[in-house]
Amino acid sequence: MQILNDSDRELVRERFQNELVNEVKLTLFTQNDLGGLVIPGRECETCAPTEQLLKEVSETSDLIHFKRLDIKNDAEEATRCGISRIPSFLVSRAEETNIRYLGIPAGTEFPVLMEALVNVSSGESKLAEETKTFLETLTDEILIKTFVTPN
Amino acid sequence: MAHAMAAFTEKVVAEVIEVQEFPDIGNSYQVKGVPLTVINEKYSFTGAANEQMLLEHLKNALSELPEGEY
Numbered sequence: 546m547q548i549l550n551d552s553d554r555e556l557v558r559e560r561f562q563n564e565l566v567n568e569v570k571l572t573l574f575t576q577n578d579l580g581g582l583v584i585p586g587r588e589c590e591t592c593a594p595t596e597q598l599l600k601e602v603s604e605t606s607d608l609i610h611f612k613r614l615d616i617k618n619d620a621e622e623a624t625r626c627g628i629s630r631i632p633s634f635l636v637s638r639a640e641e642t643n644i645r646y647l648g649i650p651a652g653t654e655f656p657v658l659m660e661a662l663v664n665v666s667s668g669e670s671k672l673a674e675e676t677k678t679f680l681e682t683l684t685d686e687i688l689i690k691t692f693v694t695p696n
Numbered sequence: 697m698a699h700a701m702a703a704f705t706e707k708v709v710a711e712v713i714e715v716q717e718f719p720d721i722g723n724s725y726q727v728k729g730v731p732l733t734v735i736n737e738k739y740s741f742t743g744a745a746n747e748q749m750l751l752e753h754l755k756n757a758l759s760e761l762p763e764g765e766y
Contacts (some may be wrong), residue, residue: 590715593716627709630718643702647721648714657699657712664703672704676751683707687754688697692715692722692732 548651550597554605559664560659561606570667571599572612574623590691594676595649602658608666648684652695697750698733 549557575592596613603611616631617624626635626642636644636658644665650658663668670677715722715730723735726741733750734740739757 546704629723641706643709644699644708645709645711646714647711648717650712650714654712656716661699661703664700664746670699670700670704673747675739676701676747677704679704679751679755680708683705686709687703687739687758688709688711688736689754690711690713690734690737691724692713692725692727692734694716694730695714 546595546683547601548594549601552688554601557602557684558605559657561662564663565606565608565636565666567666568608568610569662570610570637570639571603571634572614572626572637573632574614574616574619574626574628575600575632577615577619589631591649592632592672594651595634598649600622601633602662609662612629638665649695653692654695657693697747699751700747720727 550630564656573596575596580589600611616628623629628635628646630647631651633647635642636646646658646661649676672680679691697713698708702708709740711713713721715727725732725740730741730745732742733745733753735754735757739753739760741753745753
């Protein structure tokens with residue numbers, strides 16, 4: 546079942562056509578289909594819809610490369626990416642792991658996904674000079690966690 | 697906005713957490729309102745922040761840390 550309706554899909558396609566420049570990766574950590582089996586502690590209500598949404602988004606541009614990994618079978622990569630929960634995904638140019646999203650980017654959070662893809666793909670920062678100067682002086686990592694709800 | 701900063705430099709790790717899906721994480725951070733932003737697990741603020749506001753919060757967060765921790 547489609548998540549994005551036709552008009553939303555067209556808006557997304559148009560925006561990406563205008564704003565995506567370089568290839569960008571969308572890497573989802575999820576779990577393999579259990580074939581309808583419910584294993585206590587391994588329920589994941591939003592894994593399937595998140596995968597569906599990310600696939601639909603990736604289908605709107607040839608520059609977006611969607612990859613699906615299994616949190617258990619690809620445990621080493623999950624650890625490298627700092628991922629321990631599902632569904633979670635990364636937006637990256639190459640192997641960097643510093644743009645993460647835990648959960649489904651639905652509703653009012655959908656633009657966050659769009660922005661992340663555009664920011665990473667365009668390689669052109671819209672940040673103010675003052676912000677760039679500050680960020681360039683960082684010698685250690687800053688971890689910014691933002692808690693949201695999709696309303 | 698944090699993602700835009702992370703796209704600019706890998707020194708920024710930006711993680712968005714959908715708190716309804718991960719209520720245990722929300723509880724551990726005592727999330728009472730959203731958006732809640734937590735910087736380096738020590739400094740937090742509630743409410744949407746534009747670029748300038750987030751920059752100020754980042755500066756505050758870094759200055760609050762004990763000398764030498766960074």
